[in-house]
Amino acid sequence: xxxxxxxxxxxxxxxxxxxxxxxxxxxxxxxxxxxxxxxxxxxxxxxxxxxxxxxxxxxxxxxxxxxxxxxxxxxxxxxxxxxxxxxxxxxxxxxxxxxxxxxxxxxxxxxxxxxxxx
Amino acid sequence: xxxxxxxxxxxxxxxxxxxxxxxxxxxxxxxxxxxxxxxxxxxxxxxxxxxxxxxxxxxxxxxxxxxxxxxxxxxxxxxxxxxxxxxxxxxxxxxxxxxxxxxxxxxxxxx
Numbered sequence: 001x002x003x004x005x006x007x008x009x010x011x012x013x014x015x016x017x018x019x020x021x022x023x024x025x026x027x028x029x030x031x032x033x034x035x036x037x038x039x040x041x042x043x044x045x046x047x048x049x050x051x052x053x054x055x056x057x058x059x060x061x062x063x064x065x066x067x068x069x070x071x072x073x074x075x076x077x078x079x080x081x082x083x084x085x086x087x088x089x090x091x092x093x094x095x096x097x098x099x100x101x102x103x104x105x106x107x108x109x110x111x112x113x114x115x116x117x118x
Numbered sequence: 119x120x121x122x123x124x125x126x127x128x129x130x131x132x133x134x135x136x137x138x139x140x141x142x143x144x145x146x147x148x149x150x151x152x153x154x155x156x157x158x159x160x161x162x163x164x165x166x167x168x169x170x171x172x173x174x175x176x177x178x179x180x181x182x183x184x185x186x187x188x189x190x191x192x193x194x195x196x197x198x199x200x201x202x203x204x205x206x207x208x209x210x211x212x213x214x215x216x217x218x219x220x221x222x223x224x225x226x227x228x229x
Contacts, residue, residue, distance in 0.1 A: 004160075033215060033217075035217055042222075043206065043222060043223045044220070044222055044223075045208065045210075045220035047217050050217055091160055091161065095215070095217075095218075097215070103149045103166060103168040103212070104149065104212055104214070104215055104218075105163065105166070105176075106151075106161070106163070106210075106218060108160035108161040108162070109160055110158055110159060110160045111160050
């Protein structure tokens with residue numbers, strides 16, 4: 001069975017600094033997708049960044065980038081120039097197709113609570 | 119955005135009562151999902167649907183049932199609510215291998 005591990009329950013970073021959130025996963029699949037979602041206090045789940053396993057190039061979205069190490073099954077999120085609005089819970093998620101139903105299933109990590117300090 | 123509306127947003131009820139949560143989407147996404155979110159567990163899949171009248175169980179399905187009579191609506195029912203089902207419930211929709219879109223969640227408290 002697939003698992004997703006986020007080993008840092010809580011982290012803090014000074015405004016304008018850089019922080020890296022870790023995520024490791026376990027799978028025997030070769031075709032899958034990885035995501036980072038942000039959940040601010042408003043409770044919304046907001047997609048931050050997406051990585052396809054077949055792509056070697058690390059995904060980047062403005063101040064957010066990932067370090068995807070497929071062999072090591074690691075998918076860390078780097079936030080550069082941290083802003084107060086980045087304060088949130090961050091979830092790593094693994095997605096793969098479920099062959100029997102044609103749907104795609106997510107498995108989530110337990111989350112990392114990030115606090116950006118002024 | 120996928121246009122997902124969850125109702126109600128908050129509910130308090132008593133142990134043993136039936137509860138139904140509704141998820142409504144306007145984007146015609148084929149796949150719909152119900153998750154629960156609890157501290158220390160992230161989001162866990164309860165049930166999902168891959169089409170009208172086509173549903174299947176997730177990892178924490180005991181005590182829950184679902185129905186999908188039309189593409190837009192996915193209902194989650196707790197037949198006889200228990201205190202262990204106090205949680206925040208999220209609905210999500212998906213289209214093939216695209217990222218799932220989430221509703222704003224329903225906070226359910228069972229006393």
